[in-house]
Amino acid sequence: MACADGDDSEGPAYAGRVPEFPYARLRRFPDVEAPNLQAWDATDELLVARALTLAAERGIDGAAIAVIGDGYGALTLPLVAAGFDGVRVHQELVTGRRALERNAVALAASGFAAHELDAELLRGARLVLLQLPKGLAELEEVADAVARWAAPDVVLVAGGRVKHMTLAQNEVLAGLFGHVQPQRAERKSRLIIATEALPVPADPPFPVSAAHPEYGLTLCAHGGAFAGDRIDIGTRVLLDVMRERAAELGALTRRDGFTAVDLGCGTGALAASLALALDAEQGTAARPDARIIATDRSAAAVRSARATMVANGVADRVTVTLDDAGSGIPDGSVDLVLLNPPFHLGASVHEGAGRRLIDAAARMLRPGGEVWTVFNSHLDHRRALAAAVGETERLVRTPKFTVTRSVRR
Numbered sequence: 063m064a065c066a067d068g069d070d071s072e073g074p075a076y077a078g079r080v081p082e083f084p085y086a087r088l089r090r091f092p093d094v095e096a097p098n099l100q101a102w103d104a105t106d107e108l109l110v111a112r113a114l115t116l117a118a119e120r121g122i123d124g125a126a127i128a129v130i131g132d133g134y135g136a137l138t139l140p141l142v143a144a145g146f147d148g149v150r151v152h153q154e155l156v157t158g159r160r161a162l163e164r165n166a167v168a169l170a171a172s173g174f175a176a177h178e179l180d181a182e183l184l185r186g187a188r189l190v191l192l193q194l195p196k197g198l199a200e201l202e203e204v205a206d207a208v209a210r211w212a213a214p215d216v217v218l219v220a221g222g223r224v225k226h227m228t229l230a231q232n233e234v235l236a237g238l239f240g241h242v243q244p245q246r247a248e249r250k251s252r253l254i255i256a257t258e259a260l261p262v263p264a265d266p267p268f269p270v271s272a273a274h275p276e277y278g279l280t281l282c283a284h285g286g287a288f289a290g291d292r293i294d295i296g297t298r299v300l301l302d303v304m305r306e307r308a309a310e311l312g313a314l315t316r317r318d319g320f321t322a323v324d325l326g327c328g329t330g331a332l333a334a335s336l337a338l339a340l341d342a343e344q345g346t347a348a349r350p351d352a353r354i355i356a357t358d359r360s361a362a363a364v365r366s367a368r369a370t371m372v373a374n375g376v377a378d379r380v381t382v383t384l385d386d387a388g389s390g391i392p393d394g395s396v397d398l399v400l401l402n403p404p405f406h407l408g409a410s411v412h413e414g415a416g417r418r419l420i421d422a423a424a425r426m427l428r429p430g431g432e433v434w435t436v437f438n439s440h441l442d443h444r445r446a447l448a449a450a451v452g453e454t455e456r457l458v459r460t461p462k463f464t465v466t467r468s469v470r471r
């Protein structure tokens with residue numbers, strides 16, 4: 063990067079001011095795009111402004127900066143544009159990773175490196191910028207990672223929209239940093255500055271795991287995974303239907319070259335349960351050609367699902383992939399999709415995310431293949447499934463959840 067040694071005569075051009083950055087050119091694509099969904103927010107701008115000031119004050123160069131939770135590049139790319147080289151970035155979602163890459167190409171920006179949430183991301187980092195995650199478990203995993211692997215004098219600058227922030231976030235940070243200082247709110251966003259990293263236990267706090275004997279399953283979860291190590295109530299409704307209709311499911315699984323996809327697998331409850339059911343019914347040895355793929359766009363989900371497959375003894379027959387809507391799965395190649403689609407998109411409720419997975423299921427199913435879907439009963443997914451996939455039958459409707467079976471036309 064440009065020099066950041068605090069020497070005025072040679073000092074970096076960014077010192078003391080925020081360079082103009084064309085935020086409006088950032089796109090969310092391939093994530094869902096809609097008029098009410100934007101690729102950056104005021105928190106990104108505040109975080110970058112504070113980073114520039116701190117870097118100038120403390121002589122921190124790009125190689126000592128890590129960014130965590132960048133949505134689509136609105137943290138990383140302004141830093142690159144300000145002359146910081148070697149910034150490391152971790153993004154939880156593969157959609158965000160792809161968007162950052164595309165935005166970087168569009169803005170001809172380079173000189174940053176993508177990492178998982180691990181020691182490589184944080185080793186030697188003296189400044190960490192964080193878009194606060196929604197969940198406290200995810201925040202705890204990130205804050206632990208920073209305290210564990212970053213430089214002892216690291217400054218963690220976390221930011222969020224005031225309406226989504228809670229005192230519990232300060233408490234989580236205070237469990238890992240000796241000094242936690244919330245800042246004055248600006249433009250409906252607030253920064254929290256955490257310093258004096260505390261010693262951490264030898265073992266990281268995640269993944270956590272829990273046994274669910276009622277389903278014969280053990281779930282493992284990293285901080286950012288949907289529902290943690292619990293089984294979500296919607297997932298339970300689908301698992302119950304799979305159990306009650308084992309014979310119908312069995313007819314599908316006996317097809318030659320049977321391939322199933324747990325689309326948006328989270329911690330992998332549906333895929334693990336299907337693998338165990340297949341074992342129980344037919345024996346693994348009898349079905350060497352059967353394939354189960356569990357796929358999610360969240361890195362925490364993928365790490366969790368891999369751990370879940372190991373914990374349930376099915377890691378050799380379930381392949382877990384990090385992908386956007388199963389984009390790597392060939393068209394017309396799948397017999398069964400199990401789907402519990404998301405219905406919250408970030409903080410705004412948007413059906414687009416669920417529709418995207420419905421379209422993906424339609425794309426990957428063979429004619430005669432089936433998608434079994436659970437969704438909140440107030441959503442109009444049955445119509446969407448019928449339009450995208452084919453004939454859609456309601457299998458169960460509880461006051462909150464509906465389970466449908468759609469057959470690919």
Ligand SMILES: C[S@@+](CC[C@H](N)C(=O)[O-])C[C@H]1O[C@@H](n2cnc3c(N)ncnc32)[C@H](O)[C@@H]1O
Nearest residue numbers: 288297326327328358359360386387402403404
């Ligand atoms: C409601 S959760 C269901 C998780 C799991 N199947 C279960 O039942 O516990 C929805 C999951 O879909 C994932 N997801 C959302 N959009 C996705 C996309 N475009 N591609 C892949 N996964 C996606 C989320 O990360 C989340 O793990």
